Amino acid sequence: MPLATLYSFRRCPYAMRARLGIVLSGAQVMLREIILKHKPEAMLAASPKGTVPVLITQNGQVIDESLDIMIWALRKNDPQNILLSQLPALQATAMALIKHNDDTFKPWLDKYKYADRYPEYSQDYYRKQGEIFISQLESLLTKHHHLLGHTASIADYAIYPFVRQFAHVDKNGFNTAPYPNVQRWLTDHLISDPFMDIMKKYPTWLESEQQFLFGTGIQD
Numbered sequence: 407m408p409l410a411t412l413y414s415f416r417r418c419p420y421a422m423r424a425r426l427g428i429v430l431s432g433a434q435v436m437l438r439e440i441i442l443k444h445k446p447e448a449m450l451a452a453s454p455k456g457t458v459p460v461l462i463t464q465n466g467q468v469i470d471e472s473l474d475i476m477i478w479a480l481r482k483n484d485p486q487n488i489l490l491s492q493l494p495a496l497q498a499t500a501m502a503l504i505k506h507n508d509d510t511f512k513p514w515l516d517k518y519k520y521a522d523r524y525p526e527y528s529q530d531y532y533r534k535q536g537e538i539f540i541s542q543l544e545s546l547l548t549k550h551h552h553l554l555g556h557t558a559s560i561a562d563y564a565i566y567p568f569v570r571q572f573a574h575v576d577k578n579g580f581n582t583a584p585y586p587n588v589q590r591w592l593t594d595h596l597i598s599d600p601f602m603d604i605m606k607k608y609p610t611w612l613e614s615e616q617q618f619l620f621g622t623g624i625q626d
């Protein structure tokens with residue numbers, strides 16, 4: 407049976423979250439690394455909205471939302487209970503936190519990162535708006551080692567790629583800000599094996615050229 411295909415872009419935090427879901431589930435897909443400025447026709451034919459990641463399953467189902475790709479992979483195999491499947495209330499909390507990340511934090515992150523494109527306010531203003539979410543994470547991480555408990559869940563994996571981007575805008579400023587638990591949490595993830603796995607570099611996939619096996623394939 408052919409493997410599912412994942413259109414991905416290495417530095418995109420949404421694509422990172424999808425690749426984390428795949429790695430953590432032990433799934434294996436064919437990875438096609440794309441360039442956002444030159445999206446492959448085959449990807450646009452499958453998902454005309456033109457965002458990465460896009461997964462095309464073995465059955466031809468198109469999944470073009472990063473969180474749905476994580477869920478697709480983890481529903482097949484989730485040895486670490488990252489999906490919190492037996493804990494529906496906590497799972498709902500995780501989904502609400504991820505939604506807050508995507509709907510509120512991410513737009514501030516973009517404005518902070520590209521402040522010159524949004525001259526209405528200063529970069530400092532955008533950073534402070536983003537820090538409202540960072541403070542919420544700090545208070546969660548003061549209570550337990552991971553966002554929602556003592557083990558990492560989908561909330562941690564879906565959110566930390568975005569916090570990484572936020573931290574990278576001004577690394578020194580971030581590292582000296584009063585968020586010791588967020589700094590510890592982010593560092594732990596950035597030195598972890600799953601992060602190393604998802605950040606391997608692949609040459610760009612050009613139509614009908616090479617694609618790459620991605621993931622461990624320990625899942626059936």
Ligand SMILES: N[C@@H](CCC(=O)N[C@@H](CS)C(=O)NCC(=O)O)C(=O)O
Nearest residue numbers: 418419420442457458459470471472
């Ligand atoms: N809601 C989507 C958002 C994905 C998204 O916006 N990805 C960005 C890259 S990080 C993208 O593809 N943007 C289109 C572009 O830049 O042309 C998801 O969760 O998958």
